Amino acid sequence: MMEMKQKKQNNQKSQMQQRKQKMLILRWARVGIQIIFFVLYPAVFSQAFGAIKDIATAIGKGEAITWTIFTTKLMALIIITAVAGRVFCGWACSFGAIGDWVYQIGQAIQEKIKKKIPKLPEKVQMLMQKMKYLILLFVLLMCFIGRGDFVTKNSPWTVFSLITSGGDISEYKIGIALMIIILIGMVVKERFFCQFLCPFGAVFSLMPHIPFVKLKRRSENCIPNCTLCKRNCPVNMKLQENELREGECIVCGRCKYGCPKNNISIIRKMKSSE
Secondary structure, rough: OOOHHHHHHHHHHHHHHHHHHHHHHHHHHHHHHHHHHHHHOOHHHHHHHHHHHHHHHHHHHOOOOOOHHHHHHHHHHHHHHHOOOHHHHHHHHHHHHHHHHHHHHHHHHHHHHOOOOOOOHHHHHHHHHOOHHHHHHHHHHHHOOOHHHHHHHOOOOHHHHHHHHOOOOOHHHHHHHHHHHHHHHHHOOOHHHHOOOOOHHHHHHHHOOOOOOOEEEEEHHHOOOOOOHHHHHHOOOOOOOOHHHHHOOOOOOOHHHHHHOOEEEEHHHHHOOO
């Protein structure tokens, strides 16, 4: 009996070590890809969302929609999201990458001073996630009535684009202030901007997702009352728990490699028994 118990404990330790190793590999793989996109394509987010604003402006003026390089980038991201979910948000968006890095710095500081900032209650977090839809609606309405310039002049995304391109941001005081607020939020809450404020994230989460592959959780095999995947998730969600929140998933993969039962896998949607 003692030998069997010891063997079981050793197996559990081995599995835990393997999960930690996989999580570490996943983390650095994401960081590597984020750095590549941050260096080579830092403005994809702003440019693609700029196409959405241009479309709303053209519709408001009753003009024909003009196809630009920004429109091409927007369509590329829409196709990628339709096929593979929000991988751009989780792996390539420069603003999301900054959020991840700033949050890790915040965590390191908290560990250093041995003080932890209290976590947001789940209900509050879910409510705050709705703010990005209101921001998207506001931006589209402003562009539709011909006030897109107001959005551009006061936008933290404009400030971010100018910083990454070496432009002058001195005239964008409101945008700078909002950028600072967002950075502070990023320190204390993982994926603060992506979850609560990103209008592009709102667009992606509202899209009808028809991916060839998707993350699938075998709920019947879960440990009773286990919430490890949810606690590991940067947007605080559990796969297949709430259909209305499925669009929040940024396909980071942390739930898959952190599950103690290996219940989460990447499968072809056409073969899944949904």
